[in-house]
Amino acid sequence: MPKLKGTKEKILETALNLFAQSGYAATSIRDISRRVGIRESAVYNHFKSKEEIFLSIIDKYRFLDLNEKILSDELLEELTTPQRFLITFSNKLIDLWDKPEEKKFMRLLLMEQFSRISGREISVNGLLSELRTLCGMILGEMVKHGIIKKIDPEILADEFIAPLFLIRAEFMVTDESSISEVKKLVEQHVNFFWNAVRL
Amino acid sequence: MPKLKGTKEKILETALNLFAQSGYAATSIRDISRRVGIRESAVYNHFKSKEEIFLSIIDKYRFLDLNEKILSDELLEELTTPQRFLITFSNKLIDLWDKPEEKKFMRLLLMEQFSRISGREISVNGLLSELRTLCGMILGEMVKHGIIKKIDPEILADEFIAPLFLIRAEFMVTDESSISEVKKLVEQHVNFFWNAVRL
DNA sequence: AAATTATATTAACGAACGTTCATTAATTAA
DNA sequence: TTAATTAATGAACGTTCGTTAATATAATTT
Structure with a gap:
């Protein structure tokens, strides 16, 4: 054979x-x-x-290592223009999530997160909390440097991530991504968020 | 027998x-x-x-009829104090979501939304968009009456709902609800949102 | 070239699956 | 009282499931 x-x-x-x-x-x-x-x-x-x-x-897919995949040098250079930074950051996230394998993996996680196959915990929260930690750090730094309002970074992270995640979840059902529409929604969100946290 | x-x-x-x-x-x-x-x-x-x-x-469980279940008279009377209204509204939502049968039904929806059992579409988005419509109407009215900033009601609805939904989703995995902790998170969110939209 | 290892095949296992059947007891309607 | 309907039973159906065994062949190592 x-x-x-x-x-x-x-x-x-x-x-x-x-x-x-x-x-x-x-x-x-x-x-x-x-x-x-x-x-x-x-x-x-x-x-x-x-x-x-x-x-x-x-x-195989558990290790997202967001920091590595998202925090590129060009992104970090945009830290001086926070609004641009947030938009670029969000778009990077959306691009990452839009990769077919990430999409499928997230679908699998959503479907099986309650089933506990063979005792192993399969949690969407795990992925989310990694992202939350990263965002909390970034936004915490912004607070510390007086770039944005003084608000608990954990709250900021939640408020920043939640709409992004929902946008993502919504466009996971309809397989035709229409990525431009997604990015418009993302931009609208970032603008809202920025206006909420700017000094 | x-x-x-x-x-x-x-x-x-x-x-x-x-x-x-x-x-x-x-x-x-x-x-x-x-x-x-x-x-x-x-x-x-x-x-x-x-x-x-x-x-x-x-x-059996598809018909949530949110308007009926959430929009009580006492709630509508609080429309003059928008921040209180939003908190009460959110807590009503959380209480609704916390009902065991609603919880189980949402779990089922999350698990089977991609499976399309017997052709029938099973979508979480359906439930969500109902809520989004309701919130859009309420927030749209607030905009029209000059109570909050002039922002597209659809965006407002998304920004208001998304963190609530994520809080809910998170506490659906850990079955011990710890409803007081949830309500604290909800209140923090409403405060953030209120500060973002107040005049 | 021979031996070994890796990877495929066919065949079959017992268990569990959704479902159907004939039958029987209890309830309801005439 | 009788007839019809409802709701249960136990047995069996054909199918599919995950998995194993025995075997054959290709690729690699010796």
Whole structure:
């Protein structure tokens, strides 16, 4: 039989697609294997169970490391013009969220966050709180430097993130992203937020 | 055999509990019937399929009719003191969301919104947009009466709702509601929002 | 070239799935 | 009182599930 290189990766990729589309329980090993192009028994050469496939996906995408992915040098240079900074930051976030794999992963998380597959906690809050921490730091610095009003950074972070997240969630259902419309909404939000916090 | 009154309701109630806990696909007719206290075949005296149970649940809880549930007379009297109004409004919303059945229904919606069980669209956005419309109207009136800044009511609605929704979503995972903590967060949000929109 | 390892195949397992069936007891209507 | 309806039962259906075993072949290592 031909050795198809990268079968393991293909299984993970296919499984993410199907899990994100129909949910973990509604997706069978046979569904996955059929799409990969192998028999279901061959899957077990790469993963010892369906749960292990799921957990591998979680582990693969769990590490967002937002700081690295978003905080580029060009962004940090815009810190002197806070409003621009916030818009650029938001758009970077939206672009990140709009990447197909991030989208699918978020869908999977939303669907399975309550199921606790194999005891492991699958939380959307985890991803969110990472983002909240980052925003809290940035906005906290802005407060400290007297760029914006003196408001508890945690509150600022929530107020900044929540509408962005909702915009994102809304456009995750309708698959045709229409990214320009999203960015318009983002800009409107940032303007509102900026007017709320500017001195 | 004894006739147990209300079996149909009991099935719906049990099914909602299990669907909201583990998801539709991971819940079996046997799970449901066992908890109801009948054999799985007896379920089919009341519903012709598993899907019909699911759709019955959706139909039962779909009609929130927010206006009726939230807009009480006492609330409307507070319209002269907008900040108080917003806090009362938010707390009413949180109380509504905190009702066990609403909570479970929202969980179910969050889990199954992407699955499109039996073609029927199951959207969280539907519930959200109803709320957004209501808030848009209220805030639009406030703008028109010169109570708050002149900002697009749709934007105002989004900015007002999003943090509330996120607070809600966050406390849906940790089942111990700690409603007082939620209300503190809500109050902080309303204060932020009020300061952003006041003249 | 031989041995080993990795990856696929076919076949099958027991368990669980949603659903149907004939039957029976209890309730309701005539 | 009888007939019809309702709601339960236990058994069985065909299907699909996750998983395992035995086996064959390709790729890699020796």
